[in-house]
Amino acid sequence: MVTSALTQITYSQWNQSDAQIGSAKLVSPMNGVFTFPYDSTTYYFTFANSNPVDFKLYVQPVNYNNFAATYFAAPYFSFTKSWFYLDSTLPISISTNSGPYFYETLQLQGVEGLLSYNVQTHPIDLAHPIVSEPAPINFNSSYGLYFWEIFFYIPYLVAERYLINRKYNDSLSWYGYIFSSKGYRSTDGQLDTTSTGEVRYWNVVPLQEDDSWNTAIPPTTDANLIGMNDPMVFKLTIFLRNVNALIEQGDDYYRQLQREKLARAKICYLQAERLLGQKPQINVNSSWRNPTLGDESNAPSADVPEATSNLLQAFIGYVAGEYGNFKPPYNEELLSYWDKLEQRFYNLRHNLSLQGQPLSLPTYATPVSPMELQMRQNMGNGPGGNTVLPIPLNSQYRFVALLEKARTAVNSVTQFGSELLSLLEKNDNESLTLLLQEQQQKITELTEGIQDINTAMQKDTLTGLEEAEKSAAARAEFYHALIKNGLSTEENASINEQKEAADQIQIAGVYYLTAAAANLAPNIFGTSFGGIQWGAMFAATGLTFQLQSQALQSTANVNSMSASYDRRSQEWSQQEKNAQGEVAQLGAQIAAAKQSIAMSEKQSALYAQELKNQKAVHQQQITRFTGLTLYGWLVSRLSSLYYQLYSATLPLCLATKQALYDELGNPLNANYFAAPAWDNLYKGLLAGQGLQLELQRMENAYLEQNRRGLEIQRSVSLNDLIVSGDPLKTFSSVVAEAYQSPNISTLPVNGVSLKYNSTVEALLVILEISDLDLESACNSNDRKGRFATISVTLPTLLGPYQTVDATLNMGTTTVALSRGLDDPGIFVLDFNDPRYLPFEGLPVTSGLLTLSFYQANPATTTPPAPPGRQWALVQNLVDVIYQMRYTLKDN
Structure with missing residues (x-):
């Protein structure tokens, strides 16, 4: 929705490929609010007669890396506020500009900078677009879940993972991104305070701002929805998880049974105790007689209550009006923390173990060999590895019994490792299968396209053959008509005229001879000057031969013309036969081309069906239960179980080592299990084999050194x-x-x-x-x-x-x-x-x-x-x- 002072706006919709996908004219209603249709393919809008002419209104970010703090900023577009601004009636922004800001903060300041309180309170979003002043992110907006995930769930889940892996300092550090009992300090070292001057202990805005319980619980069993609706639930959870982490860290120190570690355990317990404060005194009413239903049914009921009963009824009415029929239950889990700490302090003061057994500790702990430390450091166990071995079990069993139990546990670790490797292979094979299927689909699509082009080419060839066949048939018909019609009238007239000319020449020769003969006769009458013409006869004879030659030439021309016409008729007959042959040949080629086209079309249909089958198989492959998703879950789940089993097996192996040391009394045996068998870079594979090797070495040492004495x-x-x-x-x-x-x-x-x-x-x-x-x-x-x-x-x-x-x-x-x-x-x-x-x-x-x-x-x-x-x-x-x-x- 856009508010404008204009009466109408002509706009165009464009997709990400700069192709226009729509255009319309909007007429403003009375309130001046224009409503633009929008779908997921719309990338930006343009407006007719805009200033500047290339003005664009982007509804999706143009460039992630260079995206400005707000969509409505240069260089993407600019406009004058007097005629174009957003509708201020929208209650909640449906978009956010925080993504690029978060990304830039993470790149420049790291995780600590991204999860800081300043990022959550920095004005980066336009809460009401008509207002030029930006606003901080809103945890109740459409992107609220996104903000909850970044600033609450990610630190919480990382801290929980560290806590499971017994990396307590890292766990408390990540919990510190949510809650800090020491408060948070600014860059100048001063404690951050709220607007009321109180120290800020919470690092997530909803948790810091909410300081009271909601009167009603939302109608859902989803703990996440309940917590986001009432952040006090999350606050109590994080507080107790911090206390629990401190107690678990103290217990971890306590189990090491060293005087220095006991002092550290006491410090952890003191920190947890100070967080909890003084234990609340809860007075439980013990006046309930717990009568049976039979006793109550037989007991007489007083129609008129006594005065004390009136007071009691009044008090019950007051309590019911305040809390309902039942008072809020007290948190037994929370109260158990005080009892747990009290028990820990009692054991520390009375020199008892965590289980309450008497302790007899040496003044100084057994020093660790520098060579052993170097071996642990060199071997490593992946990123974030710990060179400190876990605490062995406090066992009363002999070495032989522990060795058998340890081997059983190590065999389970080895089996888990083999199963994990098998699942990893299946997961990779499934991924490879899907990749090959996708590639095969692309190849089939390309092949189908090539086949379609080939079919089109064959159809064009068929069209050419059909046209050639028509041309050949026309030539055959043309030559057949020529042969059938013979010589034309003009050609016959020409031949006849040639013959008649030859006849005329012969007749002329006769006359010439007759004239010559006449010239030989003497003149009887008349006057004569010359006498007889003796050459006339010879001239007439020569002329006669000349005329005969011309007559023969005319006859020869007639014969030549007739022969030429005959030869032409023969050539026409041959051309007719050739054209008829071409027609037959082209007919065969056309039939073959039609068969080839039919085969090509069937091949295209085959490729289409094959592609359809491949897509169906691929769809089945990605949607089946035993698919890539299941293998991914199995790998993740088994990896977690595998590490937990390894973590549970290693203390048993160390207890076996301790039993060997106790029974043989040889300090040289302390170098067993010096190098960690777990390697995070390779998901701990072959960890069981490494433990099995150490157990075998210990057994060899036991068999060799266990003398009777x-x-x-x-x-x-x-x-x-x-x-x-x-x-x-x-x-x-x-x-x-x-x-x-x-x-x-x-x-x-x-x-x-x-x-x-x-x-x-x-x-x-x-x-x-x-x-x-x-x-x-x-x-x-x-x-x-x-x-x-x-x-x-x-x-x-x-x-x-x-x-x-x-x-x-x-x-x-x-x-x-x-x-x-x-x-x-x-x-x-x-x-x-x-x-x-x-x-x-x-x-x-x-x-x-x-x-x-x-x-x-x-x-x-x-x-x-x-x-x-x-x-x-x-x-x-x-x-x-x-x-x-x-x-x-x-x-």
């Missing part, structure tokens, strides 16, 4: 240790001493000390392993010792079917003791168990072995309380005997 079993009596250290003490006396001074450890004697914890009512028997000097057994000072198992025997009085309620702890391992007779803390002691036995692999040189007896409290008088269930057991306990089985292997 010295297997030693030692009995350790705590009573003997105490007596040897202080002959005046026994185990029983030390137990009594511990009860005399609750919550205070007794003085260690040969590494043995006891403590009664009155808070938990438990007796703790502590043994310092280093004082046992286990590595010196068999004079083996250069071997490294590791426990195989530890069992406990309790020499005490036990009643019938009485069990022991105690635990044995060392490091992060704790077992429960129930029998008290060579009790290893497990049901069945099986050295072929796929899992490590309790205390297996722990060093024999250090550590505290703590035996805890629960419910071992004595009887008290203030307040009066009976003794604990195991008080008698502890009082009768005279010793604690440990059966320690361990190995000594060459270091």
